[in-house]
Amino acid sequence: MQFIYFGLITGSVLAVAAAGFAMVRQLEGFLNIAHGQYLLLGGLFTAGFYKLGLNIFVAGFLASVAVGLVGVAIAWMVFFPLRYKGLLSQFFSSIGVAFVVYGLVLATWSGSGIKVIPADFGRPFDLGSISVTFGELMIIGVSWLTVLMLHFFLTKTTMGVWIRAVASNRELARVRSVPSDIVMSVVWFAASAMAGLAGVLVGLLGSVHSELGWQYILTILAVSVMGGVNNLYGVMAAGLILGLVVDLSSVFISSQYGTIVTFGAIILTLIIRPQGLFSMQKRNEAGQ
Amino acid sequence: MAFLRTDGLSKRFGGLHALTDVSISAKEGEITGLIGPNGAGKTTLFNAMSGYVTPDTGKVLFDGEDVTTYKPWRIVRSGLSRTFQTPSGFGSMTVWENLMVSGSKDFAESPLRTLFGRGKLQRDQQRVSERVSEIFQEMNILEDLDRPLNELSMADLRFVEIARQLMSNPKMLMLDEPASGFGPDRIGQLGELILRLKADSVTILLIEHNLSFVLGLADYIFVLANGSVIADGVSADIVKNQTVIKNYIGTGHGSA
């Protein structure tokens, strides 16, 4: 039971992390490898803002916004000009961006290899049969609040409707004079900010280390495929499920095999149901 | 004796019934035509017959063999070749390389032979290259084998595609809308080629929208609409068939 709780935490954060990635994948069409590094930035900015004396909530919020802005800037500088050169160009460029961000982080990294965000959320207490901390509950809460806000945004606001229009048919949206560049900037902001937020949460759960970006991008990549390429909610659900699977499995298998379980699950999903767990596509249309 | 026959072929894609109980046949040595409005399922039928799509029910029999579940490459090796609606080719390579690909067999394409046994490989490739030149002369279409594919016109691409498929000496060739992209200046060449193939004992099945073209060439015709065969017969009968006129010719499709 405790492990389901842990799985819920891990899964919730993964869902937020993967949601932004899936949005970019769906709207721009390519896999943004730099997304992982945006998590790193989120954690780093939070640690920085917190150290400056800001309240942890403010620090986290500001950090997410900051990463959102960085994401938009990078999109304008690197990805938008490559729009008509093909998805592979954008994919490889995203690898380049990941390297550059990673390098910049390494260059400006102060202090030891691991940064902990020393915010205190109180001691563990018992909720029924499980031991929880206020911090963990808050992380779960923030994650799902974000997901809900995203859903609300996509379904109830004008911008959200525009985004969904562009997602389903770019050419048509252009004809109907949906302002594509503005819409895409909002998408990038939202996606990157969510990555940043996920980074904040990861930092709060544990620590921020320099390899965080590379560590998470693989899981995010895999979760987004598992959830079904064109299905935002499927991806988030996949993130949650994966989190649960990994933490539950540690009941049976030694926890050092955690990563292997994660990727084993992913490989298995891809083999058995390559269009993703929640996709409506038929099998042989997948991967085209 | 039917050379190629389908028995009650059906295929659904989600809610769409692409093919319903389709049974057609092509007699050996003849030219058989397949016509029908857009979306009738003609290409799906081709795909089912050539292994690109597995039918839900029914059988495909070629030269006595049940090839229903064969993969595309295996069907080709049984002697049944096809072309595609848009002329297909290997864009990064020249015409010569395209034909060489088709002409080279397992013998030449084994990685082990590539690294060892190079003498035999060289001789094999020379033979294939000679055959490429032969076919090229016979078909008399282009001057230059070394042109990259992306420089060719639609018509030339089509001829190259057919030449490529002929490299494997197929017993039967299925052509999917070969005349598309052909102006009146070159369509005669295409017609002549098809007749020459028939004279060389290659059985032909062709899908075509250009009605005068196919009605003039085909020995027998099947008409497909909405995934079912609505009529079959010789050209003269088909043009008089009321069902056909109502479903297809009458709607102004496919005039020359």
Next chain:
Amino acid sequence: MTGLIIFGASVLSLAGIYAILAMILNLEAGWGGLWDLGTAGLLAAGAYCYVILTVHSDEIAFAPQLPIWMGIIGASLFTGLLAFLIGLPSLKMRGEYFLITTFAFSVVVLELITTESNITMGATGIHDIVRPWDSLVSTRNYNLVLLAIISTTCLAVWVIVRMIGWSPFGRLLRAARDNEPAALSTGKNVARARLQTFVIAGLLIGAVAPLYVWYIRSLSPHLFHATLTFTVWTALVIGGIGSLRGPILGAFLLIVLTEATQFLQVSADYARILSASRPILVGLALILIMRFRPEGLLPESRSFVNARTRIDRKT
């Protein structure tokens, strides 16, 4: 002066290793159209297999202490087999699914190496690895010996890859890459050819993995980080995917560029910034190439220009 030569030899050695890896990747990805992100994993498998087979150590559970040449063959076969096992399920998928699956397998391999520490010494690593002709030359001058070994291997790999590229098999791969349904329509068993390509890549990577081991002189999982795979890809993309000489050019440019920064003597404060400059340079190089010359420096078509004369002129 000799210090400069020794340093230069070391940089060229690393460039040579990346050139070899880029050529192999070119075979899979450039001609075969297989977007493989598992290079680091296969290299790790080959490296660890080689070391486990040849190392003299009491701490490792399984240490047959075979001679070097047997270790190389063993590593090659092992990695080839691993590629076969990974390829069977993975090759059923296309494009980005294949990408992710190979990436995932690569991570699993590395994780297994880390966790099964009784065979692999896990994160602690294996150190002081013996290299061929080690005892004959001083450690400083060994850099030159290593460069000679790597250069020879690089040449050998180039010859092999070129043979494959110019062969009907290579043509089949490119055809399948250009238009798979059309390739199938000419009777090609594309799936089998792709699996063969993947296994060949595995065999080659396994055979050259010892070079990397000799260069680094010790072994630990973090040396096979995903960034290694991405760096090989960057070298390939810069040099020109699909061209014969592209991978070599790309690898040399990239590695010389990034390692040249090491050459600058700076204080400890700046040392960290300097080592961080490597990923920044790799990243910038990739972004710039994608923006201004996405096909890479050397185009593919030039590598196949004489395909016909090579056959016909002998007639």
